[in-house]
Amino acid sequence: MPVIRHLTGAAYGTHFADQLALVAVPLVAALALNATPASIGLLVACQSMAHLLGSIPFGILADQRQLRHLAITSATVSLIGFACAALSIGFGSVLGFGASVTLAGFGVVLFGLTALSIVPRAASAEELGRANASIEVPRAACSFIVPLTVGLVISDVPGWAIFLVACLGSTLALRMSWSLPSFEVKPTQQEAVVSKILLGAKFVLRHRLLLPISLCAIFWNFAFAALLVVLVPAIQDLFGFEPGSFGISLSAFGLGAICGTWLSGRLANLVAPAFILLFGPGTSAMASGGLLLLGPGSSVFVQYALFFLLGFGPSMWLIAQNSVRQLMTPTEMLGRVNAVIQTAIYGIRPLGAIAGGYWVTLFGVEAGLQLVVGAFVLSFLVSAFSDLRRVSSYGALAAEGQK
Template sequence: MMTPLPAPSAPSKTSIFKNRNFRKVFAAGAVSTLGTQLSALAIPLTAVGALNATPGQIGLLGALSMISFLLFGLPAGVLVDRASRRRIMIAADFGRVLVLASIPVASLLGALTLPQLYVVAFVTGTLTLLFTVASQSFLPSIVPPERLAEANANLASFREGNAIAGPVLAGLLIQLVTAPLVILLDVLSYLWSGVVIFSIRRVPEPVAAKQSMARSILDGVRYVFAHELLRPIAAAGALSNLAALVTLTMMPIYYERVLGLPTGMLGLFMGGGGVGLLLGAYTGRWLARWIGEGRVLWVFGMAIVPFAFLVPGAAPGAWQWIATGAWLVVCYQSGMTNVLLISFRQRITPGEMLGRMNAVMRFTLTGASALGAALGGAIGEFAGVRSALYVGVAVTGLVWIPYFFSPMRHLRRLP
């Protein structure tokens, strides 16, 4: 029988960073998320620049990096609920060190191939799945319920800050050295993360009752999709991720081959999205208190639609900056909803169900991302890169609908 989380008490006035374990989780994530941003640009640019990949091949590469969330996402949640989440995080970090290091090594030996990049993308994606589900489920074990929003806001703010710095830094570094060598920095970031998390002392973690894998998975799926508030969150998140990955998968090709702009300009575009994510993480809670935590999700979702249609208008000169500013506004929505909804999901879910709830969410959201990457590549291959970008922004225009037709429509406070 599942025990609900304790009721929140009055928020503490002490800094969340007084919590030693949270401080270590923050330190690990601060470095590893910067490395992840470097690889997010360096790997596709390695395929485009060093291996002359086509739009379809870039789409496949992006899909393979996320397909594990569809193949293994639900069983991963069961594993996280039955095992030590801390140990899973450590194993995932060190595994990513070994796998990603193969790219610069193969490049230096002149043996790098597209099939190798496909394998690295798939294996790294699988390890990232385990780390993501375990880390979101581990946080409530070291942070009290009433401070989860604060903890997630701090983690998100630094993550989104890295989303600004990472692409810009990656673009500059790739111009100075080769893209495969930039991936070495991500290798070092995961090594740091694994060591820091290893130094966290063991803490009590809720463990789910042993039952069949199928029954455990079904319980998690039922919990999310039978819940009147979690269901629209999953649907809207899937639409948002599908739209974002159609856009992000095609942008390296769009900037390099269609527009003929330098890599540094692509980094600035990606960095503009990071600015939006950071601003959303920092100011989203204030905006939600003003408009209403439920209402802001669809109001702002509708408001960003005109900006989304400016993104494919990027061109050398002023329009490149207009498109970057529009992407900043689109990404603001993601930064805001991430902070609001991740904490909300953690608060309302029993501890021994957290792994499965997070896994079902990741299965749905990242599965949509994998579909978006594949869809972007397919449309780019057969109808053109700009057409793929317009499909992406059209889907962005639908994200507000699940929130609007749910009980969240009028909520001033999420329960």
Template sequence: MTAPATTVTAWSSGRFRGFWYAQTISQFGDRITEIALPLLAVTMLAATPGEVGVLTALIWLPYLFGVFVGAWVDRRSDKRRLMIVADLLRAAVLVSLPAAYLFDLVTLPQLFAVAVLTGVGAVLFGMAYPSFFVSLVPSEAYVDANSKLSLSRAASFVAGPAVGGALVQVLTAPIALVADALSFVASAVLLRRIPEPAPPAEPPTATGSTARRIREGLTLLLRDRVLRAALGCTTTVNFCTFIANTLLILFASRELGLSAGAIGIAFGAGAFGGLAGAALAPRVTRMIGLGRTAIVGVILFPAPLVLMALADGPVTAKIALLAAAEFVSSVGVMLMDINLNALITKVTPDHARGRIAGAYSTVNYGIRPLGALIGGWLGTAIGLRPTLAVAGLAGVCAAFWLLASPVRRIASLESMGR
């Protein structure tokens, strides 16, 4: 008699649970900062749309150097230690804002410096993440693991904005940032408890100078049709959504006249879509295939920006419309992220994960500062509502990258034979 096949899930690895706990705590802290940092600039420092655009751009600016960081990280065997250092760096930087606030010394240049340094920590963490992730999860559980991590991220988008908005309203924005700093400390402690895995053996072709390793990472990324299509798609959609995201808090606060608490409620309620998307992603993927699910997500992610641009009427109607648009967008981003992340993890060679992640991030995340700056410029030049509508319509076009590639025909990771 043949024994029934055992389903392999992310929970099969006890080490993954510790990683999941660390990421979950950190995600909840991040949601508070995403509300508090721009509100601090807008309400306390009277930042203009252009200055808010610069602030957002600076957060993502360090990703332009991801290709160099990734090549360096590939040489290091202590990926977990690098992630811990990145967490502690971001905690220390964030604490500087409430400390300055207590002495009435908060300035826009300091806010810009905090944005850059937290971005540096995020780049370091992100380049070490792929190799550490694959050491915790078997390949057949990539979609399941990404679904669980995305479910936590979605849950943070539900509670985080509401909690963040309330904390900002009660404690002021700088003091609310302490919560995110503590979440990074907790993440570092949990990562410290996970044993450092043995690094995979590198083939001889991976040795050499940093410049050579960077070239190898870029070559591997651009020659693979799946990776190239995923890069083009995510870069396009990130560029367009960051044109809009830069202005969302400003739009909700000044154009719609909503309070910090109301903004938090609107985005928190809408984020239930992320929970739904993360929970349904594995099931939808099994029904219509990995590639098609990713394409649907790419379309649903930016399209609701057009709906946001139409928000008007009484306060309850504005909150409801923002929440509905955020709900659909959150479903879309989860369907896109979970499947594309699993796909990228599957096709990336083990020996080059750091440098490919670096090259990918340099392009994909490096475009975000440009999107943020253009968003600030367009918001000033043509107005906030038209900018949101243009960004949403242009973002939908990102799906063409996947439609014109092998991705649309991929049903599952197992069917790829890699």
């Protein structure tokens, strides 16, 4: 599958640059731009804003435009954004830095939706699981390697240099996207943008598999965002670990995602998708519950193991649900459906973070952890009591989707 190889190469460049920015933005803002805590919060929000504002319109574009051109555009936009970020740091402009990372984020969002629409055009139903695993490996690998690397060099390397390195990632993505072939563009009826969005949303809400997938993702992302807020005071006040264990835990999460992604590609046609669709949220509920058992005297390696599990199961789930989405959604609607689901997912993350902080303030750190566990459990329950538990094979889904 040469198309998948080129797409995977583009994914490596895109996710390397995106993860670099994700880790570096708050650090560079504090160290190089002397930004206030409030400003740092706004800069971090700028990265999420691209997902919230860009997912729907980019999803519509993915249904109507040449996907090769969109992939090339995504890399170009990110490259310009990261280059401008480096210049903004050099000029000491916080405002320019925020605008630049937002622009780069739009390129990342466009690439993600474009890639999800390319995969089912380049792989058969039997190859879909392995193909989706292939393009998720870069995200998982970068989520492990990049945080460790930035943490080691951030004190010795100027901030602008980090974003120039991000430009190299976008340049790789541009080179690999240029190698992609052109894809058939099916003519669609001219409709108002709002009508197109509502059509995609209605399709998700009425679908026996896509609705529970969406609800599972919403509860999971709410829980994970809240956990990132709750974990810092929990480490200090409940567990008695060093603050640095927070960063190592996130790296353990990334390592788990690498392992889960690698295994998922090899199990795609050997294990019923239903098992993986329940295994992902199930392991999250178990791992988060394990955090409630930690306390003074506990080994920090238990925390690392729990975060490894949080990365391992959900990474397998992500690949499986991507395959289900691609098989059950009409090709001409795939971009919109992906955009609707992605908007819901990224829209809930700020709410989860706010809720986690608010809950800890009102009821204490332990109650905050209980909120996190409750949301992870809900993500499992909406899957376990849905038709997702009956998905026996991707081939059967492909046959159903063609009816």
